[in-house]
Amino acid sequence: MNKVTIIIGLSGSGKSVIATKRFEQRTSPIFYHADWGWEGSIDEEGNINGSFNDDNRFNKLLDQIKGGLDIILDGAYFCNHKFLCQAEYYLNLHFPNIEITKHYFENNPKDAIANVLYREWVGGNYWTKETGEFIFHGHHYGEKGPNEGRRNYEVLIDNINSFTKQYIIPNKYTPIKIQVQNTRFYNGWEELIRN
Numbered sequence: 001m002n003k004v005t006i007i008i009g010l011s012g013s014g015k016s017v018i019a020t021k022r023f024e025q026r027t028s029p030i031f032y033h034a035d036w037g038w039e040g041s042i043d044e045e046g047n048i049n050g051s052f053n054d055d056n057r058f059n060k061l062l063d064q065i066k067g068g069l070d071i072i073l074d075g076a077y078f079c080n081h082k083f084l085c086q087a088e089y090y091l092n093l094h095f096p097n098i099e100i101t102k103h104y105f106e107n108n109p110k111d112a113i114a115n116v117l118y119r120e121w122v123g124g125n126y127w128t129k130e131t132g133e134f135i136f137h138g139h140h141y142g143e144k145g146p147n148e149g150r151r152n153y154e155v156l157i158d159n160i161n162s163f164t165k166q167y168i169i170p171n172k173y174t175p176i177k178i179q180v181q182n183t184r185f186y187n188g189w190e191e192l193i194r195n
Contacts, residue, residue, distance in 0.1 A: 002065050002098045004091055007074035008084065009105025010163055011156040012115035013178045015074040018103065030070045033057055036087075037077035041145050046162040048077055052086035062094055079107075079163040106175040109164040110186065113157055115178065117185040120153045120192060127193045134193070153189070
């Protein structure tokens with residue numbers, strides 16, 4: 001029987017860490033797709049312009065499942081209940097006997113945002129003051145659309161603030177606690193300033 005594990009949580013919650021651990025512990029053939037759905041745009045209420053099957057990896061995913069691979073999917077977009085339901089619908093449509101397991105992270109935007117900022121810092125992204133103005137040195141969103149050219153961490157924080165409004169964790173699941181990497185980043189983006 002084919003298996004798909006979906007790891008659900010806000011950006012910065014630790015989805016990739018959990019996915020990697022699960023990947024390392026498995027002995028059967030497995031494939032990991034990170035940040036599923038990231039190409040879709042999100043409005044202020046966390047609604048997604050796009051569907052689960054719009055991800056450009058969808059046909060590859062179907063082929064991998066047909067080929068007998070067990071799959072791990074993660075992404076903040078699964079915090080949108082409609083998007084998660086679409087995932088289950090399309091997977092069951094193509095593979096009626098598929099086994100879908102879900103793992104939820106807690107809905108804690110404060111901790112998630114702190115981790116996003118920490119990840120920026122560790123990745124070498126920072127602000128400096130040059131000739132009287134602040135300049136950002138780091139990753140900018142390169143995809144066409146409403147976020148093009150914006151700083152990555154700002155897009156992720158906006159997404160967190162949108163998704164947290166409608167993130168539903170069913171009662172039968174015990175959410176995984178977000179592990180904050182550095183509490184200094186509770187202070188916000190100003191902690192990315194280097195002298």
